[in-house]
Amino acid sequence: MRFGILVFICFAVTFTSCKKDDDDDVVVIPPSLLSDVEPEDDETIREFLNTHFYNYEDFDAPPEGFDYKITIDTIAGANADKKSLMEDAEAFTLNVSSDHLGLSEDEEDIPHTYYFIQVREGGGESPTYADSTLVRYQGSTLDGTLFDESQDFVWQELPSTYRGYGDGVSNLKAGTSDQVVDNSDGTYQITNSGLGIIVMPSGLAAFNGSVGTAGTYAPLLFKVELGLFVEDTDSDNDGIPSIQEDLNGNRYLRDDNTNADEETFNLLPNYLDPDDDGDGVSTRNEITDDDGNIIFPYPDSDGDGIPDYLDPDTN
Template identity: 65%
Template sequence: MRYGILVLICFAVTLLSCKKDDDGGIVEVPPSLLSDVAPEDDEKIREFLNTHFYNYEEFKNPPEGFDYKIVIDTIAGENANKEPMMEDAKTITFDVSSSHLGLSAGEENIKHTLYYIEARKGGGGSPTYADSTLVRYQGYLLDGTQFDESQDFSWTSISRIVARGFADGYAQMSAGTSDQIVENGDGTYNINNSGIGLVIMPSGMAYFNRSPSGLIPAYSILMFQIELGLYVENTDHDNDGIPSIQEDLNSNEYLNDDNTDVDMESSLTGLLPNYRDPDDDGDGVLTRDEIIIENGEITFPDSDGDGVPDYLDPDSN
């Protein structure tokens, strides 16, 4: 088996798996537990990384005309002496709760491990998971099935990404720089010092029990190659003056569970986590008008001295 790899962004719609009962009716199958699936996924990922290699030799010593695409093959036969991907893979662990995936199981802070390889380090800095990024990508299942591709660079951000591990993956990489953009003459362009890497995420950091397309079954481990071109440092998705990365109030590297005025919102008006809400406390005063920005520095007044800054305190006015 030999295939090239890159990344994906797609949207999930199915919440529960179903099957027919003996009478021909539909029976809802409750989702598996995160605590059961996470270690199973980790075992599968580690087995894959230990039995496959990528074209690391070409990345170390690029031949003339090399396209800087990651290519994976099985360690066997004439490739029996190749270094397994596990030797280059690095890991980072995240806490995932059932509520993050819209599940009612009540599981909290289940450890999930994301694996990544930075095949070519970019010439620029590294984005956070909350920053908007310019990427090219291609996505695969572990069996080599391709589910999506972006052949040209496109801007994406955490507000558009359902597979959480995608943003957590590119946050481990270095981007390119704008002075290395090269026009191809056909409306496309390359970034000569872009970062190129591989990310493999467990299903709990992807779509878990949902199946967003016929190509991605429930409980799928996803594998991405990401070419990271540029990024917007301190992206502010709602333009409220506070970078989105600073709106992760519980510091769990997940922005959608930080919603100060959730009790005032409804499904009719829309639930807006703080990084997408220009009025974080729902008091009718814009967040931008309840903070102070001077020389690029942000301070957070607390008018009533209760320990809660005004922009998060609806009783401060």
């Protein structure tokens, strides 16, 4: 089932209830702090990376009939001399705040590190963390328990996936459209696609939200094949590429919402909002001329340094 990363997770507070004497009072256990969980997750991840390897030798010299699948095993016994995942891992750090995860605690910009391993370099370019991507993937806990996968290529909007996943995929290079091969069974493959491994702490995934059988506060591992991507994806078709909707530049699009104070029930971050400033005039109309051509730099009618499409005082 594709329930883990295809739709942004609504993070529910984990709680345990019990009886107090003979009444029905409920004891609510608040979520752990990001600042407490992150160091524990990082220690767990680093230990895993130092004690496990992937089948890099198969990728270095592919045997006949090799299916280009990533397999991970423990460095022990006959595999005691294998190169660890850590030796190939690149570390990337993102700041996470409690409101990103719907938590009540007031924590801001807690650094979280995820690890990316390039298994096969793709033949094309890399997407941004704001793009739409064509991928095959498999998600598991560090002990190998599978919770989500797609064996066929599917389209994913990276801002709507786990944050560590979306940012991690942006480190891959995609394949190219001229290398798409139709298989006899109706499926297809992209022969120069990029493959990689992403290992992330729970704060860049579901944190206190349950990830299927993985439970809560679970560091996650994804094996990803990046086939193609849409350059300068515009998720809401408002004329502004989604990557430009990251106004605060923190590589997280869901906290950029110009008119959040006016939205009561349906909160739409700018990359999903066709009227970013909520003034009743669509963003596209505020950045185009009479012939429908996009004007760049974007118009700023009152000269206050805020383009019209983000300024409710202009339309």
